[in-house]
Amino acid sequence: MIEADRLRKEFKVYRTKQGPLGAVLSLFSREYEVKEAVCDLSFQIGEGECVGYIGPNGAGKSTTIKMLSGILHPTSGNVLIMGYSPQRDRKKLARLFGIVFGQRTQLWWDLPLRDSYEILRQMYKVSANAYRNFLEQYDHLLGIGDFLETPVRKLSLGQRMRADLAAALIHDPPVLFLDEPTIGLDVVAKKRMREFLKEMNEKQKKTILLTTHDMDDIEYLCNRVIVINHGKIILDGTLKQLQKLIGLPSMIHIKYKNHPLEKPLPLSEKVVVRGDEVTILYDRNKTSVPALLAQVSSWGELLDIQMTEPGIEEIIQRIYQ
């Protein structure tokens, strides 16, 4: 379905000469260095998969998505989406994928959302009937009906993200490229977005490539992760394999009403007690969370419990330790 074969992308980064006339001199003789953003990247994604594409800042994730979608030409290597090349078959391919960049909208900033959709509808030659269904379906799933008449620049971030996502689906493409679709959203909006994407993947069988810095997005949506750093793949496997490989502990933070009466735990969990607060580090693969919670609730009256998983940046850092 999606094939990347030894993809490489180099950028020329121009240097400005030093000194008071540096900027002017640079116009006449331009020095540059070559930056390799993506290097020999190969992977295949099958129909109906939802793959998390993760890595630290500057790893090459957006560059990859831009090459897969034809926005950037690779320096070398090939991409095929359902057998079509983004470079050679641009028109045909445009109908096969939708794309969302969480950091910026692809909609017309000053126009009401409805007008943006009208333009996209004309561009993709969506029939009147299919367009009516689109508006109905995405009002039901994403609530776009509430702000169809609002100019895009006046939408809240959560509304704008929903509007962008619906726009990417106006031509009902089988493939979705999503670059940080939940960035900056609050917990409620993130949950809504995740549930929507799950529905798209599981019920509507869309193939999804998702970049995100949010491990919860990945856990909820993806069975497979591709981890990239410095433009190279360092792991392609299940989330479990990634967590096992890294072995970073999960964490429970508990606040008690009074100083807890701590009792020994059965496994090798690490317990840190500070006054009436306790932090427990544990291995998800060994410790049963319900059993652990039953144990710690016998230590005293609980006021609050927070559970956290290691974040992507932490995981990636650990890979290089």
Ligand SMILES: Nc1ncnc2c1ncn2[C@@H]1O[C@H](COP(=O)(O)OP(=O)(O)OP(=O)(O)O)[C@@H](O)[C@H]1O
């Ligand atoms: N147009 C460009 N010109 C020069 N260098 C670029 C260009 N676009 C990206 N780069 C460089 O290529 C590398 C990869 O960038 P890319 O945006 O793909 O990373 P990313 O993994 O998406 O990062 P982030 O998580 O911060 O969005 C970075 O070092 C970046 O500075």
